[in-house]
Amino acid sequence: MADNVEEDSLDRIKEGDYVVLKRGDIFKAVQIQPKKKVIFEKQWFFLDNAVGQLHGSTFEIASGGILQPRKPKDTESSTDAKEAGTDNRNIVDDGKSQKLTRDDIENLKEQGLKDQEIIQQLVENSSTFSGKTKYSQDKYIKKKKKKYENTVTILKPSCRILAMMYHGRDPGKICHLRYNMLAQMLTLANIHAGSKVLVFETCAGLVLGSVMERMGGYGSVIQMYPGGGPVRAGVESFGFPAHFHDMLHEFPICHVNALLAGTLDTTAKDPDAVPNQSDLAAEEEQNPPKAEPTGSPEEIKMEEIKMEEIKMETNSGADDGYNPAKEEREKRIEAKAQEKKVKQEDKRKKLASAAALLEGRNADGLVIASRFHPCPVLMGLIKFLSPSRPFVVYSQYKEPLIECYTKLKELGGTVNLRLTDTWLRHYQVLPNRTHPLLLMSGGGGYILSGTTVAEDQSKRAGSRRAEELAPKRLKVEDADG
Amino acid sequence: MSFVEYSDLIQNGDVAIVYLGHDSMMPVKVQQGAQTQTRYGVIRHSSDLIGQRYGSKVTCNKGGWVYVLHPTPELWTVTLPHRTQILYTTDIATITMMLELKPGSVVCESGTGSGSLSHAILRSIAPSGHLHTVEFHQQRAEKAAEEFKEHRVDRLVTVRNQDVCKDGFGVTGVADAVFLDIPSPWEAVGHAKAAMKRQGGRVSSFSPCIEQVQRTCEALADQGFEEISTLEVLLRVHDVRTLYLPMPDFGPDPSAQTWPDAAEIKPPASVVLKTTTLPRETQGHTGYLTFATKPRT
Incomplete structure (x- = not known):
């Protein structure tokens, strides 16, 4: 029994928790924050009363946006009708049947x-x-x-719930990746604890988070990211324990060529990345640290607080208009430069650690789901895999995957290539009224999957010849068909 | 080698997957001194396999070659010896996500069958989870237990030879997820509930017939399960093809405004096109998947 109490305390909603609001099939991911107004399904309310309740609880929204725990099982009550007709021959749609306005x-x-x-x-x-x-x-x-x-259920986030939420609310953000296609990817890539997996995605962090969930904090995930920094807002929504973030590494794809060529220098600082003072002063305005998606939420919050303090000091100083204020400002900028240096050093260390993981070219899995052309992404990143390891590439469109397929066939080094999609249909199951739902998803995107094998030099020339011959055979086939 | 952990080199006692060609693979138990016959010739385990890297090409004595792959649950699903109908990767992937399996999950499954799903579950819940799998057919239960040992996942799984409808899963209050693939799942819903943690969890049932689904859904609702949802998922494999489409010749077009020398340039006789086709016949049904949530009790 004591055990149960302990388990329950782990299951209670705490301030700062990432949770998912649910009503029917509608989900929304939020963080529990005090006195924060949440808008869900055209209703607003506060989550304060959820703190201390169990995950999975259902609440009623009372006036003033106050949540009240719903008493169990007061939903199914007495609307059971005594009378019922046999068919609809007497039902006329005249808009007058409801007397309430x-x-x-x-x-x-x-x-x-x-x-x-x-x-x-x-x-x-x-x-x-x-x-x-x-x-x-x-x-x-x-x-x-x-x-x-008028109720809302508060759930613990999971890959299933978040994938369904994104697909329902904001499919554009996740390249229209349908939840069951994400399921296919995780399985086909054999994502499991203890492996080393490369992820390249522009799905708000949903794919990355799902991979991390399946690895349970064991092994390493390297997020290969395009542009200035990794985007992974969706990963926060999973509410992973802190140690999960220890397995997460990041590597900018702009350094992939250098890394593959062995010319990437992670020991020295990038000369152009060394910050100078004037840049920093400007950056204070343009690019507050909170905009940087790196670092854990705690770090970010700490930094926000720091920034706030700095701003407040600055303001009070400016009001007085004394010289010391100016001096202080310079000091602050210097401190900021110092901070920036530390950050740069941090960034360099991160790059070095990710590079070290990649250098061995012995990764165990590769997952790609992005709005980029998948072909160059796949060709660049597949080189980091060990032989006999699975990879999956998702695209909303089939044609770029056909290109990937053709290219891989040409180059060799892979087997079991398969271009697939899935068909998903939900059912209404009721006594004597079971049938497929009237609406179904029209398509959930496409997946190219395969397995790497040891590179074989002689294969290159050979396979190209085979490729040239193949169309002729097909032509004959088509003529027959 | 283990089904839940990669290794680089093939070792004595491993189970390796030999890739013979497109859609043609077979599992091989690697044993010092043993030989395996393939259509490309013989594979000598001591010299061709042991100590080689997974993913290597092995040349057989008839001049043909094969690749030797590290086993994964997905490769196992397409190569395993069938003792029953099995679940395939498309359904397995959906089940894994919908049951919210992850490292540390405790799962109950019945029946074990040929172990296709069991291996996928084990992969997802390792290193700290556990699978309790129940199979009423004695030989099948024994064979499965033997395979789990060979695949070095036996520490993660308990096989029980009993009838889940009568005797349940042999555990109570421990499971995060339960999966049923039996002829009358509605008879096991109560046992499923009993096996699950009081904090709740997810349950799933696979049935080929809609009548089974009807009764199962009714039983789930009666037992207080929530979010009951039934779905069907099918795989579509797109075959990549290069097409030469012949172009029709309508003869010279006098109305077309062309330069005098343009008449010399004939339209191409055919156009090359990369596209895909769907198989003429494909799996149209595997089974209905029903999912539900057990609330906290």
Whole structure:
């Protein structure tokens, strides 16, 4: 029993936790912050009352946006109708069946009636409800419930929930990667604890976070990132324990060529990266440290606080208009330069550690899901894999993957190449009313998967010849077909 | 070698996957002194395999060659000896995500069958999770246990030879996730619930027939499971092809405004196109996957 209490305390919602709000099939990832107004499904509320409650709890939203824990099982109550019709021959759509007006309903809401009670009112004031079939009544209640529902469930984040959330809310942010395609990728890439995996993604960090979840903090993940810094807002939403971030490394793809050529120098600073004072002063305005997505949230927060302090000091100093203020400002800029230097050093160390992981060219897996042309990405990064290791490339479009496929066939060094997509259909399962849902996802993108094998020099020439011959054979086939 | 951990070199006692060609692979138990016959000739384990790097090309005596691959649950799924119908990677991937499997998860599964899903579960929950797998067929249970040992995952799994519908999973209050692939899953829903942690967890059932799904969903709802959802997922394999599409010749076009020498340039007789085709026939159904959440109790 004591054990249970302990387990429960781990399951309680704490301030700062990353959670997912859920209502029906709608999800939203948020962080628990005091007095922070959250807007979800056109309703606003505060999460303060969730603190101390168990993950997975459902709350009612009371007036003033206050959350109140819902008593268990007061949802299924007495809207069971006594009467029901046999078919819809007497149901006429004249818009007059509901006697309550919109204003009446709004009034009921303002009186603080629960969703259940409002639905009861709607049913009582519907002239046709009792004439509907039992099935139709169920459907009516279900529909109204959805409309007047006033509850929210708070969940612990997981790859499943976040993948469904992104796919439902913001598919553009994740290159339209459907959740079950992400599932395919994680499995086809054999992501597991203790391996060394390369990830290149522009899916807000969802793919990276999912890979990290599957590795459970064991092994290493190297995020290969384009541009100025790695983007991984989605990783925060997973709410990983701090030690998970120890396995995460990052490497800018702009250094890949240098690394492959063995010319990447990670011992000295980049000459052009050494900050000078004037740059820094300007940067204070343009690029506050919080905009940099590197570092853990704690670090970022610390830095924000520091920045705030600096700003406040600056302001008070400027008001006085004394020289010491100016001096202080210079001092601060110097301190900032020092800080920047430390950061540069930090960055260099990070680069060096990621480079060290990559140099052996013995990674165990490669996962690509981005808006970039996958072909150069794949050709560049596949070189870091050991032989006999899986790789997966996701693209929203098929054509770039055809190009990847062709190129890999030409170069050799891979087997089991497969270009696939999946078809996903959900079902309504009810007694005597089971059928596929009327809407289904039209497509979830495409995946090219395969396995690396030992590079073979003689294969290159040979395979190219085979490639030239292949179309002729196909031509004959097509003519036959 | 282990199914949950990569190694670089092939060692005596390993299970390796021999890649013979497109869609043609077979598992080989690597043994000092042993030989394996393939259509390209013989593979001599001592000289061709042991000490070689996984992913190496092995030339057989008839001049053909094969690649030797490190085993993964996915390669195992397409090469394992079938003792039952098995689950394939497309369904397995969906199950793994929807059951929220990760390192440390405790999972109950029934039936074990040929162990296709079991290996994938083990890969996902290692190094700290555990799989309790229940199989009512004695030989199948024994064979599975033997394979887990050969694949060096036995410390992560307990195989029980019993009827899950009658005797349950042999554990209570420990599982984060339960998977059912049995003829009458509705009879095991209560046992599934009992096996799960009181904090709750995820359950999944795989059934080929919709009538099974109906009864299972009803049983899940009766037992207080939430978020009950049934889906079907199918794989589509796109075959990459190079096409030569012949172009029609409508003869010279007098109305077209062309330079005099343009008449010399004939339109191409055909156009080359890289595209894909879908197989003429493909798997149209494997089974319905039902998922649900057990709330905290």
